[in-house]
Amino acid sequence: MTVTAAAARQAAWGWVEATARSMPGYRATFLAGSITSLPDEAIVPPWSDTDIMVVLDGEAPAKAGKFRSRGALLEGTFLSRASLTDPETVLDSYHAAHAVAIGVILDDPTGWLADIQPVVRREFPHRHRVESRCATARAGVERGFDAMDGTxxxxxxxxxxxxxxxxxxxxxxxxxxxxxxxxxxxETVHELLEAHDRLDLHERLLEVLGCQGMDRMGVDRHLQTVTRLFDAAAPVQAASYRFASDITAVARPISIDGSQDMIDRGFHREAVFWLVVTGSRALQKLQHGLGPAAAASFEDGFTDLLGDLGIVRFGDFVERREQALALLPEVWEAAQDIMDATAQIVP
Structure with a gap:
């Protein structure tokens, strides 16, 4: 079934009317991601969901996850208003800043979000704002690696x-x-670095991921393994697992068909990142739903994927982390050059 962008937006609005607006502390809803730039008549790829961001007072509950409504694949994410309380707070978060800057407001009963969005859009391309968001992303790399402990x-x-x-x-x-x-x-960073004549850095990024030398046949083989793992985990009930809704029959077009699409278009190496994520999440869902012993019987294929990335023991994760951290200064320098060359960035 094909779904146009207009139909996907209508389906999103229908869910907001039927579900989100009646939630305690409801404030506003906006659309984020690729759906915001598609013309009404455009066909939404089957591996692309429509991101619905619902803002609530108080602590945000777990995300609604991925689901179908009126034929469209939707994903509902709940945000605490405290994370978007004012333009400065939004601009400090690189995910929130981009989402709000390009977002399409679906519902804003009090006009609160409509007051914030123009300020975010105006400030978004200023150099000090961009550099601050880059620094936040860099800190996220370092913080994430610091959390690796082998447990x-x-x-x-x-x-x-x-x-x-x-x-x-x-x-x-x-x-x-x-x-x-x-x-x-x-894939997106490949497009960016190609535009700035820095594909050498793209190769380095793939190198620290471990997939620089992988060919399409090898990645296809790993996709088939991850697919079997995904299909085994999809029907399992694991309410305690945060990403359970990402490993379901409804979400299969995104992780499985979307990865196949990248491979078919020549981005097989770039698809490896999501194969690792998907395999990891499927195994964790099995662990939560069936227990570690049952999940262990599915580990061999995932172990083969990691082995082809050069990882066979925890020490290899540590070594790869050190390689990535050693590359980070070059990434930061390239980011500065990209900011210098991006005409939309203003002083």
């Missing part, structure tokens, strides 16, 4: 390594005023 299952250790490694791309994407996307971050 937890193989899946937990892999996730604690791969995410701060991937946040290095966000330092660069923020510098170029690009969306600090999640699944497609390595």
């Amino acid at each position: 937890g299952s193989l899946a937990v250790q892999a996730q604690s390594w791969v995410f701060p490694t991937g946040v290095m791309t966000h330092v660069l994407l923020v510098a170029g005023l690009r969306n600090p996307t999640v699944r497609r971050r390595y």
Whole structure:
């Protein structure tokens, strides 16, 4: 079933009317991500969801996750108003700043969000704002690596390594005023670095991830392994696992079909990041839902994926972390150059 951008936005509004508006402390809703730039008649790719950001007073509950409504694939995320309390607070967060700056307000009963958004949009491209957001992303890399301690299952250790490694791309994407996307971050940073004649740095980013030398056949093989792992975990009930809704039949087009699309378009190496994330999350869902012993029977394929990335023991995670941290100053220098060359950035 094909869904137009207009239909996806209508489905999002329908969910807001039926569900979000009646939640305690409801303040506003806006759309974020790629849906904000698509014309009404555009077809939303089946591996792209529509991001609905719901702002609530008080502490934000767990996200609504991914679900279908009127044929559209939606994802509801709850934000505490405290995280968006004023423009300065928003501008300090590189994820929130980009989301609010490009966001499309769906519902704002008090006009509170409509007052904040123009200020965020005006301040968003100023050099000191951009540099501050880049610094926040860089700190996220360092903080994430600091949290690696060798405890937890193989899946937990892999996730604690791969995410701060991937946040290095966000330092660069923020510098170029690009969306600090999640699944497609390595493809998006390839586009950015190609535009700035720095594909050498892209190769270094892939090198510290461990997939620089991977060919399409090898990545295809790992996708099939991750697919089997995903399909085993999808029907398992694991309410205690934060990312359970990402490993379901509804979410399959994003992680599995979306990865296949990247491979088919020649971005097989860039797809590896999300294969690691998806395999890790599927294993963790199995651990939460069925117990560690049952999950262990599915680990072999994930171990093979990590092995092809050069990781066979915790010490390899540590070594790869040190390689990434050694590359971080070069990433920061490149971010400065990108800011210098980006015409939309103003003093």
